[in-house]
Amino acid sequence: MQKHLTRAAALLCLLASTAAHCADRIALDGGGWLSLDKHALQLTDAAGKELARLPMRARQLDLRTTNGSGIAVVLDAATQHALPIRVDIKRGELTRLAPLPQQSFGVEGLCLFRDRQGLDFLFIAAKDGQAEQWLMHGATPQLVRKLSMPLDAGQCKVDDARHILYANEEGIGTWAYEANSEAIPARRLLKAGTRLPAGPVASPAVVVEPRAQTAPMARLGDVADDPAIWVHPRDATRSRVLGTNKKQGLMVYDLQGKQQQFLDVGRLNNVDLRQGVTMDGESMDLAVASQRDDNSVVLFGVDADGKMAELTRFATGFPEVYGICLFQPRSGGLDVIVNDKGGAFRQFRIAKGSGGWSSTLAREFKVDSQPEGCVADDRNERLFIGEEKRGVWTLAARADQPAARKMVLAVGRDLHADVEGMAIYEGAQGAYLIVSSQGDSSYVVLDAAAPYKVRGRFKVGFNLAEGIDGTSDTDGLDVTSKNLGGPYAQGMLVIQDGYKRMPDGPQNFKYVSWEDVARALNL
Template sequence: MIQSAIGALLASSAAVAATPAPALPSTLANAAELAALPDGGWLALDKNGLRLLDASGAQRAQFPIRARQLDTRSHAEGMLAVVVDSNTERAQPLVVDLARGTLNALPALPAPGFDVEASCLYRDAQRIDHLFLIGKDGQSEQWLLSGAQYRPVRKLALPPHIKHCRVDDDSHTLLAAESDFGLWAYRADAEGSGQRQAVALRAPYGKLAGGAGALSLLPGGAALLDKDGAKLHLFRQREGKWEAAGSQQLAAKGGRGNALAVRAAGGNAVSLAYKTAENAPWQARALAWTSAGQAPAAIPFAIVEPRTQTDPMERQGDAADDPAIWLHPTNPAASRVFGTNKKQGLLAYDLQGKQTQLLESGRLNNVDIRQNVLLAGERFDLAAATRRDDNTLMLFTIDAKGDAAEAAVFPTTLEKIYGMCLYQPSGGALEAFVNDKDGRYQHYRIERSEGRFRAALLRSFAVASQPEGCVADDRSGRLFIGEEKLGVWSTSASAAKAEPLRMILPVGPALKADVEGMALYHGEKASYLVVSSQGDNSYVVLDAAAPHAVRGRFRIGMNVAAGVDGASETDGLDVTSANLGGPYAKGMLVVQDGYKRLPDGPQNFKYVAWDDIARALNLP
């Protein structure tokens, strides 16, 4: 009983066992770096090249190269390995064919504009392989390895003197060991804003002796040698946070050039291979380890790929905001996507994503469209947008070719105008809901007389905190409002039938703040409300009709073949069920992308085929 209790304690605290692991083959003695293979063998990197060894240490293959920074991932033929050529500074991928016992070189990556100090592989949620290259001064790049050619994904700014890095694919965490300071955890997923947390720092900021050395991954955690290689530190990830999980003295005195490799040994056992200095021998040690485990998401994500993307904004930074779809009356393929640039005005794109028009109308935020609107005996296709320069509502006409023109400017009494949406009641006419960052809403009727457009205030109401996105269902007469920190409300869109707001989707397991853009998809069998869940870079699909059951949620991933990155931190979106031809026969979703990658660039909009969403979520 006492022994079992001690064993449980050791496992829970991730203590290093006192007994050594099975001895390492003598043929590993001169290796500078090691990587364990699933068949019990090893990849060994030494001054003569990269060697493939079996479990007994017998050499099966060798690739001559003077290299460093060995990392691996599983591959259909065995393993994918990457090293950095010390002569050319180019990353060299190789396929390790375990069945045939061969090392097959793939094309090398282009040389970056800096000396590579560290590199590591990353496999994202789509099972797409990436490579991080990190320079001595902190210049860093993320590259896409999958597909017909390698592509730069983004540039990063990391601390200087990072000599070791590893990526935990499950949590999408880039661990970077800064030799003079400590261990940092970064977000490895290129989509979204950068995130960083300190895992362990040197004294007086933490308990590391001088800084961070070699690094390796554990299930749900990491193992780190300090800078002089004398001490092993263990860390566990729990609910997105990194915490210390024990340490062990390895040598009275170590040195630079330490190295570390880990092999799972079954159950809670891990075999650790390490060397405390460049010229020190490799040693083996057993490790009892239990990961904290990751709490599963209440509602899992599907991943859909965008079919294409629009030309980028002409302004850097947070520029793109909200799209709206205009349907051509006779030729669906000639339809347009209008989008706002918060630093410039209103833009239009064709279905291939090419920009067709720019109206420099000011700092426009949200835009919405209604077509075939009957006003004073005339029919119009109209777009409306909020303008933050002067807190006004702008009205645009759209002609039969899809070209917009400024038509009217309506003042409001709002102080920080923000979002808006249009409503076309069953009796005709046109109405607009505009909101303020303080939660106020103003409801206007848009009319036309004497050849001019006019706006009349119908009512005012408010939510408790900042709103932005809203959408009105012309069919049911319902208005859906997004309160960014709280969730989605529903109420009557009719000023004559005003009713209290009713929460239909609170922030929680399915929806993460901020609540942003929303739109309605009216299909043949069902209608859905699509909401941007900006807090976790996802999109929620729920029934447009009460009780508004959640049908699923998805993320927009990378389309490697088309060279289109995913979408993240989406502000505005729009969707249509109209047959636009080709992949959009069941309609399309357009979303604003907060971070343009593959490569870095100004923001833009992504197009997603509704049929892809329906298949991913099993929608009727």
């Protein structure tokens, strides 16, 4: 007897049995069915009339459609290839597409996933636990990532709304995985009697596409962390992006993402910069970074062409230095704010005289748990700091003011721990604070002035035309409102990508047009 399965019913079938073939007949929107038996794939209308038939020996049917057309996939019994099929319900057509390339393993299970960007992906799994995720757009499917799934994962299904991949492990039960390739990899075991998620799904963040990406880091693992943007004083298209390499030093890229410079200065965590700082009667562009080998602040100079050079280092007195940011008071000078993992902050005044560079401790304050990201709003002399598990605080940025702080945005509905990178977009109509919500790989935009209204959330998805993946598990970010030309006429946002996909590779940074963000959030 054929099974008449909706998407929800297919998930329940998967949870109930590891042996049944849970999706050999799928109901179509508006009536009709796509059915798979031992001899053919069949498309029928609501009255049961056959519209199209493809002779085949296959199993494990899955389908995604929109407005009467879409993609189906089956596992070809003869070749063990995943076979995609174009389904056109309105025309009553089934068309074989090119099979996926030959796998290095025998395919046992497969299922489709449609993400929040509307892109279709295929999961394929082997008997020994090997698995891959493929992007099913364009003439040729693209490998997005490799992953591990249960042994003998003969069945899998995806809940698109909650981006959960379900896969059975015989004798153990059903595992629930994060299906989104850009999300933090995670899984949990659904024990007997586990109920499927119910109730409304949280409203999704809007999706914007990156316009460019930097060259990948030279090292694998958790390497890239925090960016900063330097704007060329005469030709903004020749601006530079600085990026910390937590294993080696400081990277410098152009606006096309090509590496222009590497400074081998040790394990840097965060970086920040200011331009046009007056020091000893001279206007200078300066950058600072937190150095975790000697727990110091490294001070860099930037010349008129964007070339970086180390100037000096300052001791912080911390046993484990972590985050860093700069503050340029309206009265002049430059302060560097640095923190450690214990929650302590120290604010130093940087100066230059006939005797060289100096740093003076001007203020200390503390939060209750681990911080990292911070950013100063120079125009309003406000400091924003992130306490990773609790939220975003604000306080006076001037060192001669009390360090009494106020919670701006707590971890909760819009912000998911860890709270990471922060930056301020200084627009003509006001300033926005952008915060990396690392727990769900999204970014929150809120007013940088009281009452700190949240303007929306966004994610960075795939740019298929340029072959660029999205961003996830972001540590640091930076933004500028300066006109950098081309797609960045309203400014640019640079975001660290924790998981490089399409294909898997070393971490890098993605470039996002602020115009795209503003349009998506109606700013």
